[in-house]
Each structure stands twice: as C-alpha cells, then as structure tokens.
Amino acid sequence: MVETEKKKVMLSGIQPSGDLTLGSYLGAIKNWVERTDEFDNYYFMADMHSITVRQDPAALRRRTLEQLAQYIACGLDPEKNTLFIQSHVPAHAELGWVLNCYTMFGELSRMTQFKDKSAKNADNINGGLFTYPALMAADILLYQPDYVPVGNDQKQHVELTRNVAERFNHIYGDVFKVPEPYIPKVGARVMSLSDPASKMSKSDKDPNGSIYLMEKPEDILRKFKRAVTDSDTEKCVRYAPEEKPGVSNLMAIYSAVTGKTFAEIEAEFDGQGYGAFKPAVGEAVVETLRPIREEAGRILKDKAYLESVYKAGAEKASYVANKTLRKVYKKVGFVAR
Ligand code: TYM
Numbered sequence: 001m002v003e004t005e006k007k008k009v010m011l012s013g014i015q016p017s018g019d020l021t022l023g024s025y026l027g028a029i030k031n032w033v034e035r036t037d038e039f040d041n042y043y044f045m046a047d048m049h050s051i052t053v054r055q056d057p058a059a060l061r062r063r064t065l066e067q068l069a070q071y072i073a074c075g076l077d078p079e080k081n082t083l084f085i086q087s088h089v090p091a092h093a094e095l096g097w098v099l100n101c102y103t104m105f106g107e108l109s110r111m112t113q114f115k116d117k118s119a120k121n122a123d124n125i126n127g128g129l130f131t132y133p134a135l136m137a138a139d140i141l142l143y144q145p146d147y148v149p150v151g152n153d154q155k156q157h158v159e160l161t162r163n164v165a166e167r168f169n170h171i172y173g174d175v176f177k178v179p180e181p182y183i184p185k186v187g188a189r190v191m192s193l194s195d196p197a198s199k200m201s202k203s204d205k206d207p208n209g210s211i212y213l214m215e216k217p218e219d220i221l222r223k224f225k226r227a228v229t230d231s232d233t234e235k236c237v238r239y240a241p242e243e244k245p246g247v248s249n250l251m252a253i254y255s256a257v258t259g260k261t262f263a264e265i266e267a268e269f270d271g272q273g274y275g276a277f278k279p280a281v282g283e284a285v286v287e288t289l290r291p292i293r294e295e296a297g298r299i300l301k302d303k304a305y306l307e308s309v310y311k312a313g314a315e316k317a318s319y320v321a322n323k324t325l326r327k328v329y330k331k332v333g334f335v336a337r
Contacts, residue, residue: 022200022285093135
C-alpha cells in the first residue's frame with residue numbers, strides 16, 4: 001500500500017453492562033486487535049446503550065473504565081486505535097435522533113435482541129430499548145467505516161444499519177458509507193458453559209456459564225471442568241454442533257485460542273474422552289487470558305493515564321463524527337449554527 005493511501009476504517013463497541021467475557025473477546029476484541037495495523041480504528045464503550053437496562057450508576061462508571069483498561073490490555077494500542085466513551089461524543093445522540101426518523105417501527109419490531117431483552121426485563125420495556133438499533137446505526141455511520149467487527153448476535157443490527165444508510169442515501173445522495181459486518185470464522189457465538197443452548201453473556205445471572213477476562217485461573221479451570229457436555233453415549237471429542245452442542249462449543253473455544261483446526265483437535269483427544277479434554281481447554285483459556293488480566297490490573301491503577309486516553313479519543317472521534325453530522329443536518333434541512 002502507498003503510504004499516503006487512506007486506510008479503510010474499522011469500528012465497533014461493547015456495552016459496559018457487565019464484565020467482559022470470553023465471548024466478548026473471541027467474538028469481537030480479538031479480531032479488532034489482529035487487524036489494528038491494517039485499518040484506521042475506532043472502538044468505544046457503549047455506555048449510552050447500557051442504560052436501556054437499569055444500571056447501578058457507580059458500577060456503570062467503574063465498568064466503563066475497566067473496559068477501557070481491558071481493551072488496552074488485550075492489545076489495542078491507543079496510539080493506533082481511537083478509544084473513547086460513547087457519551088463523550090454528543091454526535092452519537094444527535095445523529096441517533098435523526099436516524100430514529102429514518103428507521104421503521106416494523107424493522108425495530110423484528111430485532112431479536114429487542115424481543116429477548118424485553119422478555120428478560122418485562123417491567124422496563126422502555127423506548128430506548130426499542131429504538132436502540134437507530135442509536136447503533138448512528139454509532140457506526142458517523143465514522144463512515146468499511147467494516148464493523150462483531151459477533152454473530154449483532155449481525156442483525158449491522159444489517160439494519162445498512163438498510164437505514166441505503167434509505168438515507170437514496171433520499172439525499174451519498175451521505176453514508178454502507179458498512180459490512182465482519183464476523184470471525186470461529187468464536188462468533190460462544191455459548192454458556194452451563195447451558196450450551198444459550199449465548200455466553202455479560203449479564204447472565206448464572207456466573208458458572210461465563211468466563212470473565214479478569215477471572216482467576218483457578219475459577220476458570222473449575223468452570224471448564226464442570227462445563228456441561230453432552231448426554232450422548234459416544235463420549236468422544238467430535239465437532240457436531242447439532243448433536244453435541246456442549247463439546248462443539250468447547251472445541252470452538254479451544255480452536256479460537258490455540259489456532260488448531262477441528263480435525264487437529266479431534267486427533268489430539270482421540271480415545272481420551274471428555275475427562276482429558278475439558279481441563280485442556282481450561283488451561284489454554286487460562287494462558288490466553290493471563291497476560292490480559294495482569295496487564296489490565298496494572299493499567300487500571302493509573303487513572304491519569306486512562307483519563308488521557310479517553311480524552312484524546314473523544315477529541316479525535318468528535319472531529320470525525322461532527323463532519324458527518326454537519327453533512328446530515330444540512331441534508332435534512334436544519335439551519336446551520
Ligand atoms: P455487546 O456489548 O452485547 O457485545 C459486544 C461484542 O461481543 C460480541 N459477543 C459475542 N461474540 C461471540 N460469542 C458471544 N457469546 C458473545 N457475546 C458478545 C458481540 O457480538 C459484540 O460484537 N449493540 C452492541 C454494542 C454496540 C455496537 C455499536 C457494536 C453499540 N453500538 C456499534 C458495533 C457497532 C452490543 O450490545 O454488543
């Protein structure tokens with residue numbers, strides 16, 4: 001690539017609504033880190049999305065900063081990635097409102113995350129939970145990214161973003177770049193260790209189902225040893241997501257952290273059963289997370305450093321975001337300030 005050629009743009013975010021899990025890492029952050037040098041990168045803490053579900057304010061503040069420390073510890077160098085807090089860039093809320101007016105009730109009603117979250121929070125089905133994808137579209141389109149690296153569960157929201165961008169462009173000309181979702185081959189949907197039918201989630205009430213990035217090695221090993229495997233009689237390590245969802249989930253995790261293929265994993269544990277396999281997956285995950293946990297612990301102690309990172313990030317993000325916002329305001333007919 002010629003030095004002066006503009007790099008393509010990558011953007012993504014994570015809600016600080018719970019502690020980051022192995023799912024957040026394998027489905028999203030790991031891919032961000034691997035592509036850092038190739039792209040111009042924007043990664044943020046989606047705190048505005050988090051309040052669609054009630055949060056304890058002190059815990060939300062703490063987790064937002066922890067998440068930033070963990071992004072850096074995972075390998076996102078703040079010199080090469082713009083790292084910021086969503087609520088520090090007002091353009092997200094501003095474009096979010098505009099895009100609400102270009103997103104259809106029917107589209108929002110079809111979002112599976114809305115259906116799941118409203119079932120789980122039946123006493124608080126608020127407007128923000130419903131219109132959340134319009135804010136997510138704003139998060140994305142403000143930065144004109146080429147790719148949005150996410151896990152499988154966010155694909156539907158990125159597709160809605162594409163539809164909203166196309167609708168807007170159709171009316172006003174080429175305002176937004178229409179981005180592609182970027183989904184990893186393995187690790188795009190890490191399942192709960194205690195219930196392989198449901199996704200590993202930050203907000204899961206059962207802590208045995210999730211592995212957290214900051215978790216102690218002994219707890220990680222214990223959870224993998226107790227991971228639910230399958231009740232089939234064959235008891236061999238074989239990748240078959242329909243028949244053997246528990247073992248297949250562990251294989252996907254092992255593959256994602258070691259880089260081994262499913263065939264290599266089957267050969268490695270041939271004739272050994274689950275007793276040898278489960279602790280081996282646990283050990284491999286411990287070794288992947290150990291440097292992240294240690295580094296995040298160190299960074300978290302340096303509050304002044306974290307502040308300097310998120311302030312510089314917000315400034316750079318605002319500059320880019322405001323350019324898009326000004327264009328949009330002009331197109332829809334707002335009088336220039
Ligand atoms: P969130 O916070 O639920 O998840 C963050 C990222 O982690 C991925 N992920 C998983 N991947 C594989 N297996 C799992 N078990 C797993 N759990 C989570 C998610 O797919 C996601 O990539 N709405 C988004 C946050 C957001 C956003 C954005 C993302 C707000 N604005 C703009 C991209 C672009 C969310 O709730 O992700």
